[in-house]
Amino acid sequence: MNAFGKGLLIAAGALTLAGGVTTMTASEASAAVVCNRDGDCWKVRGRPAYKPEFGLRIYGDDWRWRRGENYRWRKVGRGHGYYRNGVWITIR
Numbered sequence: 001m002n003a004f005g006k007g008l009l010i011a012a013g014a015l016t017l018a019g020g021v022t023t024m025t026a027s028e029a030s031a032a033v034v035c036n037r038d039g040d041c042w043k044v045r046g047r048p049a050y051k052p053e054f055g056l057r058i059y060g061d062d063w064r065w066r067r068g069e070n071y072r073w074r075k076v077g078r079g080h081g082y083y084r085n086g087v088w089i090t091i092r
Contacts, residue, residue, distance in 0.1 A: 031061040035071060040083040042074045050091075054082055 032048065035041040037055045050056045065071045077088030 033059040033061065033063045034082065035059070036083050038083070038085065039069075039071045040074045040086065041065075041071050042076045042083065044076065048080065050082060054084075056082055 031043050031045055033041055034044055034048065034050070035057050043061070047058065050058070074083055077083075077090065079090045079092075081088055081090040083089070
């Protein structure tokens with residue numbers, strides 16, 4: 001293999017590696033669905049950490065409730081927080 005062929009092979013490998021890094025970054029920046037005990041659900045970026053006493057469940061972005069389950073979508077409030085009794089509570 002000549003120097004030109006080796007250069008192409010190295011460049012192709014670098015592009016493949018760069019594509020893998022981009023894929024990993026994209027999956028890390030994914031979203032989650034958070035639901036409270038009342039059935040309020042909202043989407044958040046990443047995988048948030050909430051205190052257990054908040055009583056929240058965190059699901060993957062592709063989670064969907066089943067027919068007959070009592071959930072409702074809520075808009076995300078300002079800042080990091082959660083819904084309690086239909087009101088957005090901001091966590092500082």
